[in-house]
Amino acid sequence: MKGVTRYIAKQIVVVVLFVTLALTVAVWLSQSLRFVDMIINHGLPLGLSLYFLALMMPSLLAVILPVSLFIAVMFVYHKLIVDSELVVLRAAGLSPVAIARPAMILASIVTLIGFSLTLYFLPASFRAFKDLQYTIRNSYAQVVLQEGVFTDIADGLTFFARERDADGGLRGVLVYDSRVAGKPVTYTAAVGAIVTGDAGPRLIMQDGTYQQAQKDDGEVSVLYFDRAVVELSELAPSTDPRSRDAKELYLEELFFPTDVHNQERRDRLRVEGHQRLITPLYCFAFAVVGLAFLLSGDFQRRGQIGRIASAILAVVLLQVLSLGMQNLAGRMPAAVPLMYLGPLVPTLFGFLVLLQSRRGRRRLALPHGTQ
Numbered sequence: 551m552k553g554v555t556r557y558i559a560k561q562i563v564v565v566v567l568f569v570t571l572a573l574t575v576a577v578w579l580s581q582s583l584r585f586v587d588m589i590i591n592h593g594l595p596l597g598l599s600l601y602f603l604a605l606m607m608p609s610l611l612a613v614i615l616p617v618s619l620f621i622a623v624m625f626v627y628h629k630l631i632v633d634s635e636l637v638v639l640r641a642a643g644l645s646p647v648a649i650a651r652p653a654m655i656l657a658s659i660v661t662l663i664g665f666s667l668t669l670y671f672l673p674a675s676f677r678a679f680k681d682l683q684y685t686i687r688n689s690y691a692q693v694v695l696q697e698g699v700f701t702d703i704a705d706g707l708t709f710f711a712r713e714r715d716a717d718g719g720l721r722g723v724l725v726y727d728s729r730v731a732g733k734p735v736t737y738t739a740a741v742g743a744i745v746t747g748d749a750g751p752r753l754i755m756q757d758g759t760y761q762q763a764q765k766d767d768g769e770v771s772v773l774y775f776d777r778a779v780v781e782l783s784e785l786a787p788s789t790d791p792r793s794r795d796a797k798e799l800y801l802e803e804l805f806f807p808t809d810v811h812n813q814e815r816r817d818r819l820r821v822e823g824h825q826r827l828i829t830p831l832y833c834f835a836f837a838v839v840g841l842a843f844l845l846s847g848d849f850q851r852r853g854q855i856g857r858i859a860s861a862i863l864a865v866v867l868l869q870v871l872s873l874g875m876q877n878l879a880g881r882m883p884a885a886v887p888l889m890y891l892g893p894l895v896p897t898l899f900g901f902l903v904l905l906q907s908r909r910g911r912r913r914l915a916l917p918h919g920t921q
Contacts, residue, residue: 554639558626558652565622566656573614578606598682605679608671609797612664612829619660620836620865623653627844628854636845646845646904650838657837664830669801672826677798703782704729709753711742719743723755725780736761737778744782751782796822817883824886825876831893832872838900839864846903868896 630636639649697714706729712722723742728734739758744751760773796804796819804823810816843861844854872892879885 554644555652555655558630558649559656561626561629562619562622562653562656565625566618566660569618569621570611570614573618574607574610577610577614578603602679602682605675605682608667608675612667612672615660615664615667616829616832616836617865619657619833620840620861623657623837623840624844624858624861627653627841628858631844631854646841650841650845650904653837653841654834657834660837661830661833664833665827668826668829673798673800677794680795680798707782723753723758725753725755727780734763737780739778753780753782754778755780801826818880820883821876821879821886821889824879824889828872828889828893831890831897832868835868835893835896835900836865838897838904839868842900842903846906864896868892 627636636649697711699710701709703709706727708726710722710724711720714720720742721740723737723739725737726734727737737755737758737760739755741757742753742755744753746752755778756776758775758778760775760778761770763770794803799807799819799822801823804819804826807816807819810819840861843857843864872889875885875889875892879889
């Protein structure tokens with residue numbers, strides 16, 4: 551039995567790793583497209599950009615692992631059925647529960663990994679992600695001032711640069727500044743650069759013109775300058791403390807918030823806390839559902855498509871119900887217990903199906919007329 555367990559478990563592990571890697575890379579690439587502009591056009595360091603993307607991994611894995619395990623279980627056990635290996639195992643006297651044991655052991659391990667992700671790594675990575683995002687938005691003015699785009703930095707302040715050098719220098723700079731009422735000013739310069747000092751970021755321009763329209767007659771006066779400075783105080787780092795999102799909080803902070811006095815907000819935080827506890831349970835639930843569909847009844851080498859489709863439909867419905875119950879609990883705190891029914895009921899149902907299949911086989915094995 552130990553040899554059979556190791557044999558099946560090894561195949562499941564290989565498929566889980568492959569599917570998890572494939573799904574993670576696919577989702578990671580689709581999500582990382584929005585950061586490509588920061589990396590290529592805005593001059594962020596490559597190491598910082600890769601770190602930014604790596605912080606997304608725990609949240610992706612928390613969603614992907616249950617699906618990967620389900621796919622692996624369905625693939626491996628269907629392959630064993632097609633190759634008639636499970637028929638041999640049944641003929642050797644192994645029950646459906648015994649045959650399902652390797653998958654259940656791995657499902658337990660994956661569930662524990664899921665708890666480590668949702669309870670620690672997810673809030674830690676999301677907190678670091680938000681802190682880094684906040685730092686970039688407040689400390690890297692070049693991220694805001696995009697190349698070849700008219701950017702409204704603030705009310706009355708518009709910026710444009712034709713191109714950006716590899717070292718961050720700007721060429722073809724235009725700034726329209728109407729922050730002083732009645733005295734709009736237009737700056738144009740051949741070159742420029744954004745520097746950060748104690749007073750905040752500033753735009754330094756060289757070899758340009760200073761244009762201002764007179765309020766009374768509308769006449770435009772043009773002055774040439776060798777060097778001009780425009781303060782970009784709107785891009786200065788904020789000194790206000792940043793409020794934490796629910797995904798950045800650890801379990802204790804979600805259930806027992808100390809700085810939240812709004813009851814509706816407290817209820818939403820508690821729902822997030824319960825969801826952190828529930829999400830890993832779907833790893834086990836999806837695996838047991840797949841096993842129940844494949845191992846119940848008689849094995850047929852060419853008759854598994856219907857069972858596989860039914861198992862996939864069941865998992866999709868479970869995922870939809872999970873989202874629906876989470877939204878319901880967000881509006882009605884009394885519905886929180888319903889969230890736990892999502893993974894627990896299918897798990898219990900799957901176990902009962904496997905046990906019933908075992909009893910059915912025992913009855914069939916008894917001689918005719920034996921009680």
